[in-house]
Amino acid sequence: MGSLFPPTRFLFGPGPTQIEPRVYEAMAKPIVGYLDPFFFEVNEEVRTGLQQVFGTKNEFTLAISGTGSAGMEAAVSNFVDPGARLLVFSAGYFAERIAEMGRRHGADLIRCEKPWGEVFTEAEAREAIEREKPQIVAFVHAETSTGALQAPLAITKPAHDAGALVIADCVTSLGALPIRLDDSGIDMAFSCTQKGLSCPPGLAPFSIGPRAEERLKARKTANSVWYLDLKMLSEYYGAQRRYHHTAPVSNFYALREGLAAILEEGVERRFERHAQMHAEFVRRVEAMGLRMHVAEPAHRLPNLNTVRVPEGVDDALVRRTLLAEHGIEIGGGFGPLAGKIFRIGLMGPLATPDGLDLFFGAFEGALAAAGAPAARM
Numbered sequence: 001m002g003s004l005f006p007p008t009r010f011l012f013g014p015g016p017t018q019i020e021p022r023v024y025e026a027m028a029k030p031i032v033g034y035l036d037p038f039f040f041e042v043n044e045e046v047r048t049g050l051q052q053v054f055g056t057k058n059e060f061t062l063a064i065s066g067t068g069s070a071g072m073e074a075a076v077s078n079f080v081d082p083g084a085r086l087l088v089f090s091a092g093y094f095a096e097r098i099a100e101m102g103r104r105h106g107a108d109l110i111r112c113e114k115p116w117g118e119v120f121t122e123a124e125a126r127e128a129i130e131r132e133k134p135q136i137v138a139f140v141h142a143e144t145s146t147g148a149l150q151a152p153l154a155i156t157k158p159a160h161d162a163g164a165l166v167i168a169d170c171v172t173s174l175g176a177l178p179i180r181l182d183d184s185g186i187d188m189a190f191s192c193t194q195k196g197l198s199c200p201p202g203l204a205p206f207s208i209g210p211r212a213e214e215r216l217k218a219r220k221t222a223n224s225v226w227y228l229d230l231k232m233l234s235e236y237y238g239a240q241r242r243y244h245h246t247a248p249v250s251n252f253y254a255l256r257e258g259l260a261a262i263l264e265e266g267v268e269r270r271f272e273r274h275a276q277m278h279a280e281f282v283r284r285v286e287a288m289g290l291r292m293h294v295a296e297p298a299h300r301l302p303n304l305n306t307v308r309v310p311e312g313v314d315d316a317l318v319r320r321t322l323l324a325e326h327g328i329e330i331g332g333g334f335g336p337l338a339g340k341i342f343r344i345g346l347m348g349p350l351a352t353p354d355g356l357d358l359f360f361g362a363f364e365g366a367l368a369a370a371g372a373p374a375a376r377m
Contacts, residue, residue, distance in 0.1 A: 009323075010350065012359055013331040014144050014172070014304055016194035016201055017347040019258075023199055026257035031249040035241060039249055042256050043237055049259030050205050052267055053174055053197070054189060056181035061207040062237050063193075063255060064228065065247055068171040071190025071204030073101055074228040075167045078216060079188060080136050082106030087134035087164075089125065089155060091118050093145035093335050094169055098138045105224070110134065116336055117146040117306070119154075119299050126158035137164045141189075142173035145334065147306030147343065148294050149177075156185030165212055171195065174205060175262060176274045176303035176347055187212040193251070196274075196303060198348030199258040202251040206230075277351040278302035281344075284360055289373065293341045303351065305344045306333075310372045315339050317370045318363075326362040 011018045032038045043063075050061050064070050076098065080086050086107035088099040091114040102109050112128040114120065120139070129137065137159040139150055152168060159166045168186040170179050175196030181189055188208045194201035208216065208230075216230055223229040227245065236244035262270055278300070282292060285307055293306035300306075309315045315332050319342075322328040331343035346355065 008327050010326070010328045010358065012344055012346070012350060013329045014195070014343045014345050015192070015347075017196075017198060017345050018349045019200060020198050020261050020349055022261060023254045023257045026253040027200070027250045029250075029253055034245075034247045034249065035243060039247065039252065040237075040241060042249075042252050043247075045256050046252060046259065047237075049256070049263060050207065053179075053259065053262060054170075054181045054205070054207050055179050055183070056207055056209070058181065058207045058209050058213075060213050060230075060234065061205075062233065063252065064190075064204040064206050064233065065202075065245060065251075066204050066228075067194075067201050068190065068192030068204050069097070070228065071171075071192070071206050072098060072169060073225060074204070074206060074230060075138075075188045075190050076101040076105055076107075077223050077225040077228055078219075078230045079165060079167065079212065080105050080107045081219075081221070083108055084136060085110070085132065085134040086136045086138065087112060087128060087132050089120050089128075089137070089139040089150070090114075091120070091146065091148065091150075092116050092140060092143035094143060094171070095138070095140045098140070098167070098169065102138070107136075117148050117294050119148055119150045122154040122157060125155050126161075129158045129162050129164065133162065134159075134164050136167060138167040138169075140169040141179065141186075142170065142177070142301050142304070144172045144304060144343075146293065146337065147301050147304050147341075149173075149299050149301050152179075152184035152186055160185055165215060172301065172304055175270070176351075177271055177301070181207060181209065193255055193258070195345070196347055197255065197258050197262070199254045200251065202248055203255055274302045274346065274351050277346050277353075277356060278305065280353070280356055281305055281346055284356065288364065288367075293337070303345060303347045305346065306337075307342045307344060309340055309342060310367070313367065313370045313372045315342060318342070318366045321366040321369055322362055325366070328359065328362050
């Protein structure tokens with residue numbers, strides 16, 4: 001077995017996304033033990049950095065060992081007891097994943113559904129919540145499968161009026177657009193590291209607010225998923241430093257460095273950069289005669305753009321051409337959107353004017369090779 005030489009890629013897909021060089025350098029640093037004082041120094045820097053990008057003062061903020069799906073299951077398994085009434089607002093693939101996890105954990109599951117790519121109004125959420133009377137409500141803030149952005153207050157306000165706690169999937173939003181947990185009413189939020197934070201996959205940022213923390217402390221039965229028991233994890237990462245599992249130290253180094261890069265740029269400036277690049281992306285897409293899947297601009301994710309595939313064009317051929325000839329990766333649709341959309345990420349190091357030029361210089365040619373009409377740029 002010889003040395004490893006991965007190909008050079010430009011990751012314009014929904015994730016993983018391009019990683020800052022300094023993050024790679026951090027991962028090459030010598031590791032320490034999972035109970036070493038230096039590790040807990042790094043963990044504390046991670047915690048305070050996550051508070052800033054989440055927009056929260058929540059003390060219970062940490063990075064769970066595992067991908068974003070581990071964060072999702074941590075939220076469900078710690079707050080949805082067997083028989084608990086769980087209402088999921090579903091308009092995409094990842095809301096359905098929350099629902100499936102709830103079903104497996106024995107929830108009394110109800111779905112409130114809309115077509116993939118749409119969002120819920122406060123009136124729609126209130127009607128469903130008042131009708132179903134859930135104990136827990138869940139929604140996806142940034143739906144990776146559709147490119148749609150759900151306004152949190154449309155869900156959290158009626159949920160809190162009814163006494164329910166709210167889980168939010170922030171996997172695609174964290175680090176690229178505002179979440180503002182303390183203002184949005186979200187009680188439990190989870191995310192990942194390989195999208196808006198521009199780090200490798202492997203950790204799940206997680207934060208819970210005071211109402212959820214009170215509920216967690218009052219829980220009488222142990223979480224059936226030992227690995228994701230938040231009470232035990234808080235004893236490991238907190239003052240007790242009670243061993244729970246072997247934390248992936250190099251991933252913590254990476255996340256610490258990725259957060260440092262964000263804070264040096266400035267959190268709000270980073271959000272504004274992604275918004276500006278999204279606006280320019282949409283302008284150039286529409287100049288080519290293409291359409292965005294999410295019709296309402298205010299409901300579009302700034303860092304994950306979903307573009308309708310032109311009629312008669314094989315989306316898989318376009319994606320293969322981009323990868324083979326330019327080293328550019330983008331995503332396709334799945335579920336009801338299979339073959340109908342391109343999912344194009346503009347995150348971190350590639351959310352720049354040079355990144356846009358690189359992408360569009362290749363995208364137009366790939367579309368033309370697949371038989372799309374000539375671009376009108």
